[in-house]
Amino acid sequence: MHADLLIIGSGVAGTYAALTALKAGARVVLATKGALASGSTRWAQGGIAFPQGPTDLPHHLEDTLTAGRGLSEPQVVQSLLEEALLHKERLLELGVPFDPTPTREGGHRRPRVLHAWGDATGHALLSTLLKHLHGEGLEVLEHHAALALVQDGARVVGAVFWTPGGGRRTIRAGAVLLATGGLGRIYPVTTNPHEATGDGFALAYRAGAVLRDMEFIQFHPTALPTGGLITEAARGEGALLVNARGERFMPRYAPAAELAPRDVVARAIYLEAKRTGGVFLDLRPIPNLPRRFPTVWQNCLEAGHDPTRAPVPVHPAAHYAIGGVKTDLWGRTTLPGLFAVGEVASSGLHGANRLASNSLLEGLVMGARAAQAALEESVSPRGGEATEVPGLDPHALPELRRIAHASAGIVRERRELEEGLERLARYRPRPAETLLEAEAANLRTALELILKGALFREESRGAHYRLDHPQEAPRPYHLEQARGAVPRRVPL
Ligand SMILES: Cc1cc2nc3c(=O)[nH]c(=O)nc-3n(C[C@H](O)[C@H](O)[C@H](O)COP(=O)(O)OP(=O)(O)OC[C@H]3O[C@@H](n4cnc5c(N)ncnc54)[C@H](O)[C@@H]3O)c2cc1C
Structure with missing residues (x-):
């Protein structure tokens, strides 16, 4: 054809x-x-x-x-x-x-x-x-x-x-x-x-x-534990973030508070959850929530939370x-x-x-x-x-996801990135026999690209935060990856 x-x-x-x-x-x-x-x-x-x-x-x-x-x-x-x-x-x-x-x-x-x-x-x-x-x-x-x-x-x-x-x-x-x-x-x-x-x-x-x-993965700040999303627009229309002690914390992290860019809000939620044990979104300031945000309303109910009664638990999701x-x-x-x-x-x-x-x-x-x-x-x-079609046993996926979470999450550092790449190297692709195997191999490739990018980007910028390199490099650069080549910095 x-x-x-x-x-x-x-x-x-x-x-x-x-x-x-x-x-x-x-x-x-x-x-x-x-x-x-x-x-x-x-x-x-x-x-x-x-x-x-x-x-x-x-x-x-x-x-x-x-x-x-x-x-x-x-x-x-x-x-x-x-x-x-x-x-x-x-x-x-x-x-x-x-x-x-x-x-x-x-x-x-x-x-x-x-x-x-x-x-x-x-x-x-x-x-x-x-x-x-x-x-x-x-x-x-x-x-x-x-x-x-x-x-x-x-x-x-x-x-x-x-x-x-x-x-x-x-x-x-x-x-x-x-x-x-x-x-x-x-x-x-x-x-x-x-x-x-x-x-x-x-x-x-x-x-x-x-x-x-590839290292820049945006984590949406406000997902329910089920992965169901609570759109940013909810914060645009008045929803507030509070920690496990019931304190509003975003004004301490950014002048725009709940309306700061996503990377800032996601990192703040990560830190507050670590510090106090959890973060919640209070949707009660939004008038007529079920009508204005029917999907959010439904997502909350499906996750077992009535957002008109109490703040709902949220955390960042890829x-x-x-x-x-x-x-x-x-x-x-x-x-x-x-x-x-x-x-x-x-x-x-x-x-x-x-x-x-x-x-x-x-x-x-x-x-x-x-x-x-x-x-x-x-x-x-x-x-x-x-080109060839590599495959991977889909049973490897839970471990690959653990690697992604541990090494390529909201906060990264060299030791964990290197460890992630080492663990990933144990999963060697072979020719794919099923679609699930092909998809698992594709996810493996994607993860390798993310980990390598995150390792070679020795700075913190936007969605990529390195504990061991917390500053932005003086001059921004793209990090290019191509098969068989070492990742390459290309200044803007
Ligand atoms: C829950 C959620 C809410 C979002 N809200 C917003 C928002 O409000 N505003 C906004 O701007 N962005 C939003 N985004 C992001 C935005 O939706 C996506 O980035 C955008 O829709 C991507 O469009 P796309 O056409 O590139 O890919 P997709 O819409 O993801 O479509 C990809 C297509 O490729 C197909 N496909 C995948 N692999 C293969 C393959 N191997 N062979 C053949 N087909 C394949 C899929 O089946 C699908 O049809 C949201 C994302 C999510 C997940």
Whole structure:
């Protein structure tokens, strides 16, 4: 089967890229591991950050750069934000049912986060996009998991998939767009869905692409012990953090208190929980909670807590992979024919700490751009060979997650990182025979990249905190990793 564009993944980035490519008249194959409505997008609560008109653009830019701690690339941020309003208009045309008033989230100095269906923004967004996903040029392949990229020399010309029947199938295309989302499932407590097994990072790495800044894992400050999320917007609308002694503590850590950037709040919660035995979120200041935040309300009840009666226990959970496959402003990776967008990519927007609600925006803008660039550069695919498909016994996953928690959590240090890498080295991949084995090997690769990145980044910046290097390096640098090479510092 030949297509102009093979898109892998059907979250916001993949779906929006597909809509853009179809509008341009392309032949598109959209293959996704589960059902179409899958990935983290489906679960996004808070919303999409859009500059509130041209006068707000410089402020949105500044907030993004401040959160990114010197590692966001200003020209990338500027260029993405300049296009944001165009995509907001497009979403309105498509019928995304945005609620009328934008809200404010941590790190944003103004209300600019648009939400839909209260706190079910991702669900509203994705189901609207999927309603429009049809057309003659489109073939959708659900329950097709990409196992490896197919390469003709360095050029990526397709991918090999695990099919619903348990076999393998190769799909070739003029260009390949990775939109496979995150890797949160390597951590024991995560907000990410089951699909987030780091496949895209591992596939790109094995094919020889450059990945960067993999050590920056964003921990969402306020997850329930079940992993259920309490959106940042709840703090934007009055919820307060208290420790086990009932004391409000955030004003001691940051002038913006509960609305400080995520890395600051997550570290403060970690320290207060260690000091006093626990941290709780008091949602009672929010008027009409069940109506304004129906998902949060439901998550709390499912975890056995009535948030209108007492503060609910919270702690940070692995939430977002800030680093990823290095791309330019058009989603081009370092391999010809391979594009990457959304959470799997590192476009330069998020720096060392993603500003809340900037990722759905990135998925939209970069999804559209990469589709356009990929079609312009699409070639007739010739032969090519698949990279290998390593596997790992899935029974190793609990131990891998213990390593991730102990060595690559909110606070890191050299000794634990080295120990983590040593423990990880005991788990040697072998050829995969099942999808679960392939996913386990991908999680292992993702963890190795995180640990190595965290070891080589000898500073503390944004979401990466080293006890033994608590200061920021004077000059920010990206940390690039490629197969067979020692991690490399690339100054901004
Ligand atoms: C609970 C939660 C709440 C969030 N809230 C917000 C928010 O309010 N605002 C915001 O901006 N961001 C939010 N985020 C982050 C944001 O949702 C994600 O970063 C974003 O949706 C990622 O989009 P994506 O298209 O890159 O990936 P995803 O939406 O994760 O989609 C990835 C797709 O790839 C598929 N896939 C994975 N591996 C393979 C494979 N091997 N082969 C084929 N297909 C594959 C998956 O099945 C899925 O379809 C939240 C995240 C979570 C988990």
